[in-house]
Ligand SMILES: [Zn+2]
C-alpha cells in the first residue's frame with residue numbers, strides 16, 4: 392500500500408524546493424478548485440432522489456408553508472447546518488419561501504461583514 396513516509400519525502404524533495412510565491416499560487420489554485428468541486432457535488436446532490444424525498448418530507452412536516460412568513464409559494468429547503476451534509480436529518484433543515492430565504496442569506500452576509 393502507500394508508504395507512510397512518502398509525504399515527508401514529497402515535502403522535502405518537491406514542495407520545499409519551490410519558491411514561496413509559487414507555493415502560495417499553487418495552494419490558492421487548489422483551494423479554488425476544491426471549492427468549485429464541493430459546489431458541483433452539492434448541486435448534483437440536490438438532484439438525487441434521496442434529497443428530493445427529504446425535501447418533500449420536510450415541506451410536508453412544515454405543512455407546506457414557509458416557516459418564517461407562512462407563505463405557501465416558491466418553497467425552498469434551507470440547511471441550518473451542513474454538518475450532516477448528504478445524510479441530513481429533518482431537523483437540519485428549514486422550509487423558507489424564496490423571499491425569506493434570500494432575505495436571510497443577505498442578512499447573514501451583512502452580519503458576517505460587520506461582525
Ligand atoms: Zn417566507
Ligand SMILES: [Zn+2]
Nearest residue numbers: 469470492496
Ligand atoms: Zn439557505
